[in-house]
Amino acid sequence: MPAETRGLRVTRAVAAGFDGHSAAALHPDLRTFTADLVRPYGLPLREDLLTEGAGHDYGAMAAGLFEQALPGGEPADLLILAFSSPDVRPAAPASLQLSRHCPGQPTAFAVCDQGSATAFTALRIAAAHHRTGGCRRAVIVLAEQSALHYEPVEPVELPAEHRAVVLVCEEAPGEGLRVRQQAEPDGARALRSVCDEHRQLGPGAGLLLAAELASHGSPETAGAASPGQPFTGVWSLLADRLAERLADRLPGHGALLVADHDRRLGWLSTLTLP
Template identity: 80%
Template sequence: MPAENRGLRVTRAVAAGFDGHAAAALHPDLRTFTADLARPYGLPLREDLLDAGAGHDYGEMGAALLERALPGGEPADLLILAFSSPDVRPAAPASLRLSSHCPGQPTAFAVCDQGSAAAFTALRLAAVHHRTGGCRRAVIVLAEQSALHHEAPEPVDLPAGHRAVVLVCEDAPGEGLRVHRQDQPDGARALRSVRDEHRRLGPDAGLLLSAALSAHGVPDGAEAARPGQPFTGVWTLLADRLDARRPLLVADHDRRLGLLSTLTLP
């Protein structure tokens, strides 16, 4: 008798914005660390943001959502923090702090330096880990905060606010989530690729687009994330639209890195 086909599925998603700032944003280590990073590139510090203590702590933001994401205290086997904009606690790995707040104290690490693709990489790694048999529940924490404490070397889309999303992925019968990434520097061509992929899923499949992709058009039946949250926007939309009764395609395009990423939820 053939073994039952099982996969990792996104079963829950919660999202929230955060006001104010974290105490860590006023810690002198943030100024020292940022200055060390920016000095070789001749980038001046944003003294106004450092003096005001602007910015939020990814550990605090994620911990505030974990209880909502795991209300019954279900233990997780894996926790991955993914982010694009820098944290305000550079010397303290937020993923390890989050593990201590998560039931089960799961294995934890972070994914960064991949732009918007970091969220998709985290999900792909969780699916790979699941296939080893050592992960029945994974928690993906996605976070962005709005303060960049040095001048950017080129124009960048900074978040309008501090926001975090937690995705709970669990072992389930049937096909699991699928992540696909391709090099695609052109946003309009990226959107055409997404439309083709969505069409192959059938007429009942939903399509969620990041604000970056929807700038090139919104196909009939698709929904687009609001501008202002370049990393968490489409995942906030997923938290509002997650529905196990129909397939979903989630898509984002990172213009600076020329990467198109998609997530298929069967």
């Protein structure tokens, strides 16, 4: 008799916004690190933000969400911190700091420098790690903070607020999550590709779009993230949708497709949740 298929699924998600700033935003190491980072490119520092201590550190933001995301101290085997905008504690590995606060003290590392695709890459890595047999529960921490302490080469969309999302992925019977990533420079074509993928999932499948994708138009049945959170927006939407599912406020629990497109990098990413 064939062995039962077991995959990794996103079973719950917690999202929260944060006001104010953290003490790390006033640490002199932030100025030193940022100055070293931009000096080869001749980019000016944002002296106003450095002086006022704008920004929030990702470790502090996410650590307070573990109790809600992992009730009863459920232990995790793997923790991945994924971010697009820089942290305000550049000299301290926030993923390792978070592993000490996370039940189970899981293996931890960070993924970055892939724009909005970073979150999907983290999920793809978690699924691959699960297939090795070494991960029954993974925690994916997604974070963005609204301060950029230097002038970018070209205009970029900054988050409207500091925000973190914690995704809990657990082993369950049946097919697990699937991540697809591909080069796609054109946003309108990216949306058409997502809609085709959504139709292939069959009747009853849900669709959640990041704000950039939804700006090209979207089906009436799709959920669209509000503008203002370029990295965490669609994942906050997913947290709301999963909460509705758990509360049985949604009819049926068909497949769910989550999609984001990074315009600057020309990269399309989708996540299918069975």
